[in-house]
Amino acid sequence: MAEHPPQDPSNAHPSKPKGMTYAEAGVDIDAGEAVVGRIKEHVQRTFGPRVIGRHGGFAGLLRLDYNEKLFKRNFREPVLVACTDGVGTKVVLATQLGRHGTIGQDLVAMNVNDMIVQGAEPLLFLDYIGIHKVDPELIATLVAGVAEGCRQGGCALLGGETAEMPDVYKPGDYDLAGFAVGVCELGKVIDGRRITPGDVIIGLTSSGIHSNGYTLVRAIVRENNLDLEATYPELESDRPLGQVLLEPTRIYVRSVLGVLNRYKVKQPVLGMAHITGGGLPGNVNRVLPSNVDARIERSAWQVPELFRFLQRRGNVAEDEMLRVFNMGIGYVMVVRPHFADSILEQLRRAGENAMVLGRITAGTGKVTFA
Amino acid sequence: MAEHPPQDPSNAHPSKPKGMTYAEAGVDIDAGEAVVGRIKEHVQRTFGPRVIGRHGGFAGLLRLDYNEKLFKRNFREPVLVACTDGVGTKVVLATQLGRHGTIGQDLVAMNVNDMIVQGAEPLLFLDYIGIHKVDPELIATLVAGVAEGCRQGGCALLGGETAEMPDVYKPGDYDLAGFAVGVCELGKVIDGRRITPGDVIIGLTSSGIHSNGYTLVRAIVRENNLDLEATYPELESDRPLGQVLLEPTRIYVRSVLGVLNRYKVKQPVLGMAHITGGGLPGNVNRVLPSNVDARIERSAWQVPELFRFLQRRGNVAEDEMLRVFNMGIGYVMVVRPHFADSILEQLRRAGENAMVLGRITAGTGKVTFA
Numbered sequence: 001m002a003e004h005p006p007q008d009p010s011n012a013h014p015s016k017p018k019g020m021t022y023a024e025a026g027v028d029i030d031a032g033e034a035v036v037g038r039i040k041e042h043v044q045r046t047f048g049p050r051v052i053g054r055h056g057g058f059a060g061l062l063r064l065d066y067n068e069k070l071f072k073r074n075f076r077e078p079v080l081v082a083c084t085d086g087v088g089t090k091v092v093l094a095t096q097l098g099r100h101g102t103i104g105q106d107l108v109a110m111n112v113n114d115m116i117v118q119g120a121e122p123l124l125f126l127d128y129i130g131i132h133k134v135d136p137e138l139i140a141t142l143v144a145g146v147a148e149g150c151r152q153g154g155c156a157l158l159g160g161e162t163a164e165m166p167d168v169y170k171p172g173d174y175d176l177a178g179f180a181v182g183v184c185e186l187g188k189v190i191d192g193r194r195i196t197p198g199d200v201i202i203g204l205t206s207s208g209i210h211s212n213g214y215t216l217v218r219a220i221v222r223e224n225n226l227d228l229e230a231t232y233p234e235l236e237s238d239r240p241l242g243q244v245l246l247e248p249t250r251i252y253v254r255s256v257l258g259v260l261n262r263y264k265v266k267q268p269v270l271g272m273a274h275i276t277g278g279g280l281p282g283n284v285n286r287v288l289p290s291n292v293d294a295r296i297e298r299s300a301w302q303v304p305e306l307f308r309f310l311q312r313r314g315n316v317a318e319d320e321m322l323r324v325f326n327m328g329i330g331y332v333m334v335v336r337p338h339f340a341d342s343i344l345e346q347l348r349r350a351g352e353n354a355m356v357l358g359r360i361t362a363g364t365g366k367v368t369f370a
Numbered sequence: 371m372a373e374h375p376p377q378d379p380s381n382a383h384p385s386k387p388k389g390m391t392y393a394e395a396g397v398d399i400d401a402g403e404a405v406v407g408r409i410k411e412h413v414q415r416t417f418g419p420r421v422i423g424r425h426g427g428f429a430g431l432l433r434l435d436y437n438e439k440l441f442k443r444n445f446r447e448p449v450l451v452a453c454t455d456g457v458g459t460k461v462v463l464a465t466q467l468g469r470h471g472t473i474g475q476d477l478v479a480m481n482v483n484d485m486i487v488q489g490a491e492p493l494l495f496l497d498y499i500g501i502h503k504v505d506p507e508l509i510a511t512l513v514a515g516v517a518e519g520c521r522q523g524g525c526a527l528l529g530g531e532t533a534e535m536p537d538v539y540k541p542g543d544y545d546l547a548g549f550a551v552g553v554c555e556l557g558k559v560i561d562g563r564r565i566t567p568g569d570v571i572i573g574l575t576s577s578g579i580h581s582n583g584y585t586l587v588r589a590i591v592r593e594n595n596l597d598l599e600a601t602y603p604e605l606e607s608d609r610p611l612g613q614v615l616l617e618p619t620r621i622y623v624r625s626v627l628g629v630l631n632r633y634k635v636k637q638p639v640l641g642m643a644h645i646t647g648g649g650l651p652g653n654v655n656r657v658l659p660s661n662v663d664a665r666i667e668r669s670a671w672q673v674p675e676l677f678r679f680l681q682r683r684g685n686v687a688e689d690e691m692l693r694v695f696n697m698g699i700g701y702v703m704v705v706r707p708h709f710a711d712s713i714l715e716q717l718r719r720a721g722e723n724a725m726v727l728g729r730i731t732a733g734t735g736k737v738t739f740a
Contacts, residue, residue, distance in 0.1 A: 060451070060452050061450070061451055061488070062449065062451075062452065063447070063449050079432065079433050080551065081430070081431055082529060083496070083529055084496040084529055084549060085531050086531060086533045089537055089538070092537045118431070124450065126454040128454050128456060128498065128547035130456065130547070160454065161455050161456060163456045163458060163545075163547075165545065168461065168540075170540075175535065177498035177500070179452075181450065181551050
């Protein structure tokens, strides 16, 4: 159960102090307690049968299904996979716009999309919110977004912490950090080492900017006096710019794990990459053996108008665009050629917009564009 | 391997841009890369044989020792235990003093001390650092402290993230969040439900303020113009006030797990509490069944002079002190009377200063003082 208590719930049962009290020193505990009730239902929607209720617990419990019926059949040598990430300065944009409903989904996405790259199944998630002052409405909105992300990512929101720190965060400001743990089979960890020339590179489209590059986005908005509340015809959207920029990060867990689970013996998926900061060249390379290149055809997909709009307004070089933004491709899979069509078909049936981006060639471990 | 990359490593291989670049927008990637090398050795010191090296990985891997020889013998129904916490405004004090070497230990302590309350063995830890601007020296110092905490807590520092967010954090400011995962045996989860009248309450002394109550501490320092660099005779320490206040949080993992592991069949430890915000009355109560009270003798231990000093300077009511601070007791164990002497002896041999604080009585689930 995520309790999201304030960091210092010292005044949970306020005494009647004569001198200085904790509340006077700037920490509001009642607001913190109000949060707990509001987020409970969001959190509980993420609980599968593995989550164990706790009694006065200081930590969340998740059963590993270690028994003859379930876990043993699925995992011979289970490995825990753990990662942590934040959403960067996308939180600043959310704050500017006063729209906090989907930034929690971004937080989950940044973690679980990283995790599935190695073939892991997400199990649990925890969030940390550092904030100037606990605003129950805001915290509940943030956690509802985290819970929705966990639902999409198939993991339990097992806990969370809200830290009220008026001296670190300015009024209205906050930061979000997320932590995910998953499990995978040791012998099936996907690490790219079997990638060879001729393998096919598949791209899955992104939903937008995702959660990287917002420092540059915000600089472009600021220096060109762009109006976040206005619609721009070039964006080919009737939504205002701010909302287009805030579009939540797509979560690829179900469609990617669906493909992996389809092939229990053959392992046609050889390497994957979550396209974050560094773009295609800075992420796909992380999974390449040193004797191959990933040759990507620029004509294989259409770069969404949003990126072209930002590029024109900011006068950003194409090469820089490719290294800062996902340019429309949020996730990449390298697969054996024989299985490429079937995997594309499965991804599309799972709701992805997927296409062949290019091929693996002999090389030196880098991404090349044609 | 903890990579601690900047949140947006978009410029890891800087292009030669014509227009606006990511670096110009305020994100310094080279400084981020410098950090990675510096912290590597600290992190690797925390790796046990369970940690698996990764290849271009986006997440850390930890083997669950699920095999005939090790894990199966130790755990019949393993349960994952996860928690997250920060160090609150103790970071502000560290920043004021420019001393960042032990705040990482505080971060680990806040998490692993919470985790062992349920009888879990810590397995892995991840940290998140949100910061105005990446300062390689500072990050390396922070992570070295985290690694030292992990070493004391017996867990692997499996990953970490540094997020450079100049618009959220003021120059010089940062925030720390930590995340721990452990494992315990489902049938041996310690939850207090077997506590009955007559059981003995054992206290383990704290090393200082630990990591709660710093908003009040700092208010007292500020409003009384206390000098953090000065020594105060009342503190009975030759260290300046600031250093006394920054004393790192004691990590109870080894001594507590040592006691638990001593009793494989009998389970004489019935409930435990990590004394954080809320103090003794707000934490020991969390593990009590609703039909008992914990009756604590105030004369059982000596409240350290530091707390009396803060109380006098801040004119803080005794009841408020007890609810904000640990008052010298950082961890509490409720044990069967027959085993109390033996457990005290084991704790002392493990280096703890431990004493009987009182007894469980019939009651209504609260902490009373005598």
